[in-house]
Amino acid sequence: MDSIPALLADPAAWAALATLIVMEVVLGIDNLIFISILSNKLPEAERQKARRLGIGLALVMRLVLLSGIAWLVGLTAPVFDLGITGAPGAHGEPTFETQFSWRDLILIAGGLFLVWKATKEIHHNVDPHPNADVFDTAKSTLSFGAAIAQILVLDLVFSIDSILTAVGMTEHLPIMVVAVITAVVVMLLASNPLANFINKNPTVVMLALGFLLMIGAVLIADGFGVHVPKGYIYTAMAFSAGVEILNIVARRRKARGAAAETPAGH
Template sequence: MDGISALLGDPAAWAALITLIVMEVVLGIDNLIFISILSNKLPEAQRQKARRIGISLALILRLALLFSIAWLVGLKAPVFDLGITGPPGAHGEPAFETQFSWRDLILIAGGLFLVWKATKEIHHNVDPTPNEDVFDTAKASLGFSAAIVQILMLDIVFSVDSILTAVGMTEHVEIMMVAVVVAVAVMLVAADPLANFINRNPTVVMLALGFLLMIGAVLIADGFGVHVPKGYIYAAMAFSAGVEALNIFARKRKARGKAQHEDAIRH
């Protein structure tokens, strides 16, 4: 209790908490986009349940990792070395790492999975199969289980990346726990509106899949030691989302004007 009281009275602890909450919320956007797209593939009655389970699993995984910080930090230790020298980068050092840790392998595997999944979904949206909206009981059950497994796989990747980033920002587990709980609560509140918005706007689905492709590529690069500043990634995502918002607004105005014109002709 004394330790918590001391943290409550420490301005630096509050600054770290606010910074971590913002960071966790931003990092959670990737996870939330994936959960939204995947849950929208399920029958409507199962979508909210899948989102709730996926976000709850994210919270459980993050808290479990916080209680295993010593083991988690150990994931950054190299486990093998390819024994080759990469081409020189801008400052003369190798352009990519040849030593790989478990963290690197997790990020690479997660990135490859995201690229594969996003590519598959893009193909499905461009060339949909006949009767794609028809679900029978067996397919719905299998689809729900498969969706939860895929959400769990990406939850692991995003959780490892999120907690390792948090560990580098503060040494107080209590602050990290509060930041994680607040960030996941925000995800829980935003999950349904975001998923419904994506579902109502087909062009947003394609944009979100493009985000997943980019995030997957960044995870793979990070696994190979090529660190792309997250600010650039999220700035690009925000710019693209802004352009798409303008397109949606323009389409709605055009549709409203057309409806008013047709109504005027009828009367």
């Protein structure tokens, strides 16, 4: 066990903690977007409960994984090899891995689930039932138990990715625990504002589903050994979100202008 007083007196430990907190918060965005979209499909009285329970499960799962770091790291050991030679890359190495670990299989399964879920929701929003509101229809098709089960599946995938990132950044368990707890608290504080924002701006739903589709594809690629730098992913997400915010502001100003020009009584 690391000496906590020694870590408190070590500036490098504080720097590692700050860096890891930022990284964990960023990695938690994926988890939070999924929880927000799924909870908005529930009756309004159950949404906040689902968000809190989903984020609470994410915290428990991360702490359990931290308590078994040796087992978790063992998930990266190859369990089987397809024996297929991939096409050579620029330096002669295969462009994808043929050896798969449990981590790879979990990422691939989670990515496939995320792609399936996002594709299903996009299809439902693009082609809703006749004479029914697209978002009201979507909300009525999911039970509380089904929502929690789906959140639990993705919590596991995102937690493994999160903790493996933490293990790669520091060897001190107390720093990992504090960073994970801080990131989950930030997720908890941001869950309601984010979910409400998505719910009040229907076009953001499609953007968020596009994010989930992209994240699912990245998880699958990562499982096959094709590592896409996460900085590129989050930069693209931030840019898209910024453009959508500008569109929302423009629509609201146009609506206010139209309302101001409408004569009284019309």
